[in-house]
Amino acid sequence: MEILMLVWEYPPRKVGGLATHAYNLSLQLSQIGAEVDVVTTSFPGEPEIEKKNEKLIVHRVETYSYPAYDFINWVMGMNNSMLEYIANLATRKNFDVIHAHDWMVIPSAVGLKYLIGKPIVYSIHSTEYGRRNGIHGTMQRLIHETEGWGTYESKKIVVCSKYMKEHVAWLFGVPSDKIHVIPNGITESPPVKVDIDFRRKYALDSEKIILFVGRMVDEKGLNVLIGALPYVLKFGISAKIVAVGDGYAINRMKETAWKLGVYDKVYFTGYLSDEELNKVFKISDVLVVPSLYEPFGIVALEGMINKLPVVVSDTGGLSEIVEDGINGLKVSPNNSEELAKRLITLFSDENLRNRISELGYKTAKEKYNWREIAYETLEVYKKTTV
Amino acid sequence: MRSVLIISEEYPPKEIGKTASIVKFFSNELLKRGFLVSVLTHDEFNVGTIVENSIRVTRVSSPVRTFYSIFALETYLTTQYIREGVNIILGEKVDLIISFEWMGFLSAYMLSSKFSIPWVAVIQTSEKERSKDSFDLLSISIASIEKGLLKKASMILTNSLKTYETLINEYSIDSRKIVVVNLEAEYCVPFLLSMIIK
Numbered sequence: 001m002e003i004l005m006l007v008w009e010y011p012p013r014k015v016g017g018l019a020t021h022a023y024n025l026s027l028q029l030s031q032i033g034a035e036v037d038v039v040t041t042s043f044p045g046e047p048e049i050e051k052k053n054e055k056l057i058v059h060r061v062e063t064y065s066y067p068a069y070d071f072i073n074w075v076m077g078m079n080n081s082m083l084e085y086i087a088n089l090a091t092r093k094n095f096d097v098i099h100a101h102d103w104m105v106i107p108s109a110v111g112l113k114y115l116i117g118k119p120i121v122y123s124i125h126s127t128e129y130g131r132r133n134g135i136h137g138t139m140q141r142l143i144h145e146t147e148g149w150g151t152y153e154s155k156k157i158v159v160c161s162k163y164m165k166e167h168v169a170w171l172f173g174v175p176s177d178k179i180h181v182i183p184n185g186i187t188e189s190p191p192v193k194v195d196i197d198f199r200r201k202y203a204l205d206s207e208k209i210i211l212f213v214g215r216m217v218d219e220k221g222l223n224v225l226i227g228a229l230p231y232v233l234k235f236g237i238s239a240k241i242v243a244v245g246d247g248y249a250i251n252r253m254k255e256t257a258w259k260l261g262v263y264d265k266v267y268f269t270g271y272l273s274d275e276e277l278n279k280v281f282k283i284s285d286v287l288v289v290p291s292l293y294e295p296f297g298i299v300a301l302e303g304m305i306n307k308l309p310v311v312v313s314d315t316g317g318l319s320e321i322v323e324d325g326i327n328g329l330k331v332s333p334n335n336s337e338e339l340a341k342r343l344i345t346l347f348s349d350e351n352l353r354n355r356i357s358e359l360g361y362k363t364a365k366e367k368y369n370w371r372e373i374a375y376e377t378l379e380v381y382k383k384t385t386v
Numbered sequence: 387m388r389s390v391l392i393i394s395e396e397y398p399p400k401e402i403g404k405t406a407s408i409v410k411f412f413s414n415e416l417l418k419r420g421f422l423v424s425v426l427t428h429d430e431f432n433v434g435t436i437v438e439n440s441i442r443v444t445r446v447s448s449p450v451r452t453f454y455s456i457f458a459l460e461t462y463l464t465t466q467y468i469r470e471g472v473n474i475i476l477g478e479k480v481d482l483i484i485s486f487e488w489m490g491f492l493s494a495y496m497l498s499s500k501f502s503i504p505w506v507a508v509i510q511t512s513e514k515e516r517s518k519d520s521f522d523l524l525s526i527s528i529a530s531i532e533k534g535l536l537k538k539a540s541m542i543l544t545n546s547l548k549t550y551e552t553l554i555n556e557y558s559i560d561s562r563k564i565v566v567v568n569l570e571a572e573y574c575v576p577f578l579l580s581m582i583i584k
Contacts, residue, residue, distance in 0.1 A: 067530075069523035072454050076461040077527055080492055083464065084534070087496040107461050110449075111493075114469040115500050142452040149449045 001381060002035045004086070004095040004112070006105035008078060010040035010058060016215075017184070017298050018125060022101055024185055028374035030056035034381075037093060039082055039108075061085045072139055079107040090116050097121055097381045103128070103143055106150040113153060119384040121377075122154035124164065126295045129171055131219060133293065148172045155384040158377065160184050160296035161317035167295075180380050183317075185370035186301040189278040199283040202267060208239040208347060211284035211308070213277070213299050214291070216247030216268075221290035221313060223256045227336030228343060230260050235344050241266045242284065244277060281306040286346060286353075292333050294318050300328070301368055304360035309353045311342055327359040389422040389480045391497070393467055393490035397427035397443065404510065405486050408569050412484065413441045415575035424474045426467050426490075435470075444470045457527055460489045467493035475501050482582055484508060488528055491535040498540075504582050507539040508569065512552045533557040541582060545569045 005026055009019040026036045035055045042048070042060040050058040063081045068074030086108065099121045100109035109120050128143040129135055135144050151157055151172045157179045159165050165179045196205070203209050210229075214220040222243055232239050243253070243266060250268065257266040272280065281287075287303030289312040296317035303310040304327065312318040313333040322328035329346065331339045346353055392413060396406040413423045417440055429445040436443055446466035448459055471493060474480060483505045485494035491507060498505035513532055517525035536542055536557060542564045544550055550566045553559045565581070567574045 067523050067526050069527075073457050073524070073527065076455075076458045077530075079461050080464075080531065083492060083496060087499040091499060107465055111465040111468050111496065114465065114472050115496055117472075138452060138454060142450060142454045142458065145450040145452055 001033075001097070001378070001385075002093060002095045003029065003037070003097050003099055003381065004089075004093070005036055005038045005099045005101070006082065006108055007038065007040050007101040008075075008104045010038055010060075012046065013041060013043045018101060021125070021184055024187065024370045025374060025377060026056055027052065028370045029378065030054075032371070032374055032378065034378060037089065037095070039086060039089070041078060059085065059089065072142060075104050076107070079105065079111075082108040083111050086112055087115070097384055099123065099377075099381075100150065100154070101125065103147045103150055106146050106153070109150070110153045119155035120150075120153055121156045121158060121380055121384060122150050123158045124151075124168055125160065126164075127167065127171060130167060130293050130295065133219070151178075154178075156180060156380050158182050158380060161320050163316045163320065164295045180376075182373055182376045182380070183368055184296050184298050184301070185373045186298070186305050186364050186368045187370065188305055188365075189274075189281070192275070192279050192282060194279045194282045198279060202242050202269075202280065202283065203240040204238070206238045208237060208286070209284040210239055210241045210343065211280065211287045211303070212241060212243045212245075212290070213287070213302070214245050214289070216243075216245050216250040216253055218249050218252075219291060219293040220245075220247075221292045221334065222249075222253050224290040224292075224313075224334055224336050224339060225288050226253065226256050226260060226262065226266055228340035229257075229262045229265055231337060231340030232343050232347075233262065233265065235340075237344065237347050239265070239343075239347070242269060242280060243267065244269045244272050244280060246271045278306075281308065284308055286311060286343065288339070288343070289313065289318060290331075290333075290339060291315060291318065297321055301364045304328070304364035307357045307361045309346060309357045310360055311339065311346065321363070326356065327363045328356055387420065387422050389424070389478050390416050390482045390484060391471060391474055391480045391503075392423065392425045392484045392486070393427075393471070393494050394425065394486035395428050395463075395489040396486070397425055397445075400427070400429055408508070408510075409486055411570055412575060414439075415572070417441060419576070419579070422478065424480075426470050426474075426493075428463055428489075442474075444474070446470055455524070456489075457524060460492070460531075463489065464493045464496075468496055471497045472500075475503070482506065482579075484578075488513070488532050488535075491531060491539075495535050495538050499538075504540040505538075506541045506543060506578060506582060507536055508543045509536070509549060509553075510545060510569070512549055512556070514552050514556050515548060529556075533559075539563065541565065541578075543567060543569065543574075543578065 007022040038058045042062045061081045063078040101123045151174045169176045257263045287308045287310045289300045294316040310328040314330040315333045324330040329342045394409045424442045430447045433447045448462040486508045513529040
């Protein structure tokens with residue numbers, strides 16, 4: 001089976017989690033017999049065509065010939081470049097399926113669908129409505145409509161959780177038998193050595209490290225976690241939040257910490273490299289994922305695979321990954337007081353910490369395996385060709 | 387019967403500039419010479435296929451109703467031109483694709499590339515000329531489409547010597563591919579046919 005995968009980011013270009021997802025999926029698909037051509041955007045210093053193995057070729061399309069004056073027009077220019085490139089590629093290849101990741105490549109996918117007469121499988125990793133809690137402006141409306149158009153034009157839709165399946169079915173009026181749930185996967189990070197000096201870069205020896213990893217945007221709920229910190233400290237637990245990531249709301253988060261009098265107990269690290277982040281996971285005591293909206297919640301799995309106890313909001317995909325009290329703890333979204341209580345319980349009960357860390361690790365390792373995910377995806381591809 | 391597919395953003399009754407009347411003129415001239423003529427054009431409200439004076443006209447709208455920019459509209463319409471263009475090409479053997487102005491260039495190129503059909507691009511003025519001193523990022527993007535895709539056309543028709551020079555000097559297009567003709571002169575269409583369809 002020959003697959004054309006369209007995705008705007010692919011390593012080494014990594015902006016969000018999409019690049020890692022597309023890389024792991026394409027690699028595993030190529031290892032179980034599928035032939036995969038990934039078409040993505042160019043990256044400085046990377047070749048235009050890269051043969052990863054006998055069955056996986058990455059095509060990096062130059063997108064800067066259209067110097068965009070804003071984000072949407074950059075996306076449109078990227079699609080023009082991709083279509084132009086694929087027109088040529090399609091004359092040499094005989095693709096069976098077009099796999100589009102998210103709305104940004106939908107114009108290319110649809111153009112190609114009609115040109116070569118092959119079906120689209122559309123992976124929706126999140127929706128504009130969910131990301132912004134509604135549709136509030138022209139740019140958002142255009143993205144939302146493009147997402148809806150993608151659901152109409154595709155033969156199958158892949159989402160990462162049952163929550164997302166319901167959300168997409170409701171939002172775009174898609175029949176639920178068209179939507180398939182395939183979770184994201186996780187791979188273990190390479191082993192690293194960390195010493196006390198490394199830990200001291202982030203916290204005092206006496207402080208428990210509460211780790212947050214995510215974009216500094218409202219939907220990720222860091223302000224809820226910051227709101228929980230005064231309760232934890234008041235209980236006599238010495239703790240510090242290490243907040244990894246960057247985003248438009250970072251100053252507002254800092255302001256929240258300042259107003260609550262815990263500014264010196266929240267360390268905003270900004271963006272960290274994979275290597276540094278891997279080390280930070282090793283020195284942390286708990287990972288908190290306080291999201292208000294989370295289609296899947298890959299960061300929870302990253303905590304689990306690093307054998308950290310995780311505390312997550314009972315929302316979206318996080319609800320499906322974590323079984324409360326078994327492989328993690330759940331709290332109501334947007335509830336700092338409840339979050340504080342669960343953190344206090346966790347810090348006070350070593351047995352609980354150990355138990356949920358071990359079971360969390362087992363869950364991540366066995367249930368969210370990329371090879372299994374590739375097989376499931378291949379099955380969806382096959383359904384489109386029937 | 388030989389067949390021609392025309393792609394143009396403008397076609398009567400949608401007339402913004404001169405293009406619509408030139409496309410209409412081309413269509414009628416081709417019809418007179420025994421060609422089956424299909425026109426693919428854009429209309430946000432009056433969509434569908436209809437035969438108007440023996441010319442099959444297919445009007446498509448953008449699948450995304452929110453208007454954001456002319457550049458975004460071009461991208462969305464390209465997918466619809468491809469969809470309808472493939473239907474026409476698969477239904478009958480199309481011998482020639484003619485596209486008018488930049489908004490139809492990408493779809494014309496893709497159809498031409500996929501089905502190995504010669505493609506003639508018609509350009510009355512280039513973006514470089516239109517935008518003159520206010521050459522902003524949008525204009526650069528449109529000029530990039532013109533520059534990148536016109537190089538891939540089998541032939542380029544223009545009615546202006548100034549455009550001819552711009553295409554050569556600014557877009558680095560091979561002068562042998564460009565023909566300067568009066569796009570509304572009666573000899574224009576037979577001349578084009580003699581150049582392209584052997």
